[in-house]
Amino acid sequence: MSVPTRSRRSLPSSPLAWVAATMLASLVLLALAGPLVWGAAADRPDPSAVLQGPSAAHPFGTDNLGRDLLARVLTAARPSLLLALSATLLGAAGGVVLGASTAVVGPRTRRWLATLINLLLAFPALLVALFLAVVLGAGAGGALFALAVASVPGFARLAQTLAAGVSGTDYLAAARVLGLRRHRLLRRHVLPNIAEPLLLSTTMAAGTALVALAGLSFLGLGVQPPAYDWGQLLNQGLDRVYAQPLPALAPGLAILYAALTFQLLGEVLAGSAARRAHAPQSPPTAPLPATLPAPLPVPDGPAGDDHVLQDHVLQVEDLTIELPTPAGVIRPVRGVSLSLRAGEIVGLVGESGSGKSLTALALAGLLPEHARVGRRTHRLLGADLTAMTRKERHHHLATGLAVIFQNPASALNPSLRIATQLTEAIRTHRGASRTEAAAQAEAALRRVALPPSLLRSRPHQLSGGQRQRVMIASGLMVRPALIIADEPTTALDVTVQRQITELLSDVRRDTSAAVLFISHDVALVAGLCERVLVMYAGTVVESLPADRLATATRHPYTRALVESVPDLTADRDRPLRTVEGGPPDPLAPAAGCPFQPRCPHRRHRCAEDVPALTDLDPGHRVACWYPLPAPAKATAS
Amino acid sequence: MTGVSDVSVSLLPRHPWTAFCVRRSARLVLSLGVVLTASFAMIRLVPGDPVRAALGVDAPPALVAARRHQLGLDQPFLAQYRHYLGGLLHGDMGASLITGTPVAELVRTRLPATLDIALPAFLVTLAVALPCGLVAAVHTRDGRRPRAELAFTAVTAGLASVPDFVLAAGLSALLAVGLELLPVAGTAGAESFVLPVLALSLAPTAVLARVVRVEALKVLAEDYMRTARGKRLSPARRYLRHAAPNMATAALTVAGSLLPAMIAGTVLVEKVFAWPGIGSAMAQSVVAQDYPVVQAMVLILGTTVLLAGLLVDGLLALLDPRSAIREM
Amino acid sequence: MTALTLCQVTVRYDGPHGPVTAVDGVSLDIPAGTTVGLVGESGSGKSSLARAVVGLTPLSGGRIILDGREVGGRTVRARRHLGRRVQVVFQDPDTALDPRMTVRQTLEEAATAFRRLDRRARSERVAGLLDLVGLDPRLADRLPRQLSGGQRQRVAITRALAVEPDVLIADEITSALDVSVQASVLNTIRRLQRQLGLSMLFIGHNLPAVCYVSDVVAVMHRGRIVETAPTTALLRDPQHPYTRALLTSVPILNAPPPGEPAAPALPALPALPALPDEKLS
């Protein structure tokens, strides 16, 4: 996966990149060749052609000594660019050393350095440069040095922020514990990892420096006659701006062009850095022919799946999701079918990336807008969602189901009061008045064992468990028939987890809402749910009663998953079961059973045909050509 | 990150608000000290004899000596510093070497003119950049409308790289002279404000709009925005009630860092428009090497920048107490 | 014989509302060749303790004793002295390895941190180390982003082992991993215990995982250790109410289906003390 990334890096990929590259090349060329080609013309006075406007001989006119302005602007590219680049590099070097060293010094020194940087940052660079240029005396050297010093704090802050990111990482901590010395930490671990963003902002800063230097020259503090740069040319011409705009503004246009070049260049670099950061970071899997995704198999459910199941709250068949990613279209969910009866609690387990969350989002109609969803049936409370208008669907989903997400810390809006977040849904969809809504919100909070006084607080004043209770209360406000809980306890401590799962059970009992409980924790699901669906690589591989999970699983993956969980009574001398290899690459799904590359029981057929979810026992369905034998105890019961 | 007095954390009051105020004021005092000392030291650091430089080589020695005495340059260093601070306390900032007018007088007449363009420029920046950034984010989130995103990026990158003084010169050539639409220079009526304010605010607006878009994209990707979507709230409510307050802090922080640059930018822009403010006074006296004036202008501009920073930090603390207090 | 002893270790941080005590007078013995597990919920101070032991966070009080000699001090020398004997592995597989260094470079850096090795010896050492944790030697020239989370964690363990420490501190090394991957890391740890006779402090919030690899388990709650006992004794007969609460909250795969009475061996869930806000440990 690193190979295409690298090739993308070497070629400009967008029109913007081409423009920036061309502009940069023209500037470099100008700086190299300008003085050689036009230098003589630029310095040749012509008393007969003083202060002329644009003409064929002098496209930009002439200055007060009759020198050709076009030649002067072109020649001035070299000093202008050279000064700007030197000032930037000097400033960057100083700033980076100052800022990056904060990652490796002791806490006391770090605080002093941070204070110093903060203090220096309070003053705008232009003002500092102006001050220093005055003190150092007018001249190119003084201006260069002044600007370099003025840009140190900006670079220092940036390097400090970036280095703080590195210094929080585990690898830097590990390197410290290895006893590496400071300069080594800085050189080997800190600088290489902040180099890229620094380079990027150095590019942008070069543009700023160019403008600032031109500004200093414009004030008469920079390059001194007879030498000249763009700022000084602009200064000299300014008096004529009303009479002859072009001769006066030509140097300004040059400044603008160069500044734009650096800005665009930074833009392009930042864009490609961001793309690389988003490139998939998974381990390379075995090389597979890049096959086109095969047409999706339609799971053959038992007959009668297609008609409306009257007592079902939710009925989804053959749910498939396609997502465009920078590396290609992936199909993270493929042909998932599930249905829930009123008051039923069903678990959906699977490891990270198996498509649990996307399934949940699809059921709730909350997928990102660029996702493509296909499903044969999608009924909520008997009503067919696929046949509704967008507006009807929204209303139906808003009042029919509630979703509780994994991380209660981020699922509540930090800047709104709990009261607002609880009441806004019923005020929008049920037209409840303010007082009605408030009364219901109090009731909902009591239902989840929270004091109504919490209504006036904001999320950050609550503990994690309290926040998740608020999320549940918020879901209960619309009196949903279905609650989808996507890993509602994963971010919580185990004691709080137990309180939340008990609360969910109570809610289900009292309101007879169906609950789809999503989790990666097999043991948790086994203890809480009635029925469990096991997902692997975007498909449901087994569907079984929860009490069979521990001992009577029939799919090789489920069996391995269950046996890899240590429990309190595990025999410590027997190694845990592991599954070698990793889940299939979503970009290059192989034909046949998705578990086939890792399956110890695979046979020839597994690589060719996709096994469909089929009934083995009542209530027990497996997608496997060669299901494991049922243990004797389970068959007996 | 850290305040000046982190080192003495244990001495600070326990209440976070009090601690915030104490730290912030400590930082202000320290920064003001830096500005005062820098402006004082400036005259003494200039290479050669500043008085001679300002008055020219053929100035009578008696005049030079008189001006040196007037500036106190013939006294011991510390006494000079004490004298300088004492003078400031009484509103005495010395006098111009060239015209002899008291600098305090100059500041009194010129500071309002500078604020007259700097503040509106800041407000214009906020008023244009915030909605533009938000709208751009809403329309380009999740990689939608890549063309619109490219256009936004290219246009703002272009505008952000237009130097204010170049823009000022261009604007005055185009609008004022070429089309004779607006006054070229001076402070005659409301129209005369248009060009300087435009020149000062264009690039910062582009910069801020970009930042706002990026911040808004971050906020739109947050879990709580998905929660809001799950409640099927109207787009207006989602963006204005749920998203906007959460980006205010970041937007204001960046806007706050643009304000000082804008104040510094007045030096160049005022020169172009011959705007009778602090900036053009500074530009003139820099060229004329009229150091007492430069000194006072550095002091005034520096202090203004610091006070503006204080204002923004205070506002941030009011808007988002947790982050502001943590940041300090 | 005792490898590592923590004596009244205290760690305080400056919070916005004054100092926060993250670790409050913790005393713990890690005898040579045994693994001590440390369980606790988020914010109970586990990571602060781990970082303090290896000198990444200053101690506010207490002593760390290694083979009868007190270690500590925040100079590079003191840290090198400690680093030769005590190594640590952290939680996050995403930042465990320097993204710009190959596995080989990472391991060589660690292997040569305290001793000189020539080229040949170095590459032999890298191969031997990878073999020790059961990683394919061909992985040596990969960058971290080309490894899976479990592989990264195993490389991080290898890096710690490269200096041949006496004590290994494992701070939530499986928390960010999927169960099947966690299983392979836990197996690796078990094997290392047997092959190297390592002393280890195994920190985690997942009680079953900690119990699986530990001889002795200490339970931490709000910065204090509330109970320490041999693993089997702790599971059979927990003393402290908090330990009991923890034990009853752990979901158990073999539990009877809902509706039937809970396993009689486990006591009922006692009323929990109000838990404080989660803090990141």
Ligand SMILES: Nc1ncnc2c1ncn2[C@@H]1O[C@H](COP(=O)(O)OP(=O)(O)OP(=O)(O)O)[C@@H](O)[C@H]1O
């Ligand atoms: N917005 C998205 N754009 C592109 N790919 C995505 C997006 N969201 C999820 N995916 C990919 O889809 C697959 C399934 O993701 P999903 O979040 O549903 O998994 P999950 O089972 O919920 O995992 P976890 O246990 O980590 O929450 C993953 O490979 C993931 O990388």
Ligand code: SF4
């Ligand atoms: S279908 Fe074949 S490869 Fe797939 S799980 Fe069953 S036995 Fe294994």
Ligand SMILES: [Mg+2]
């Ligand atoms: Mg998920």
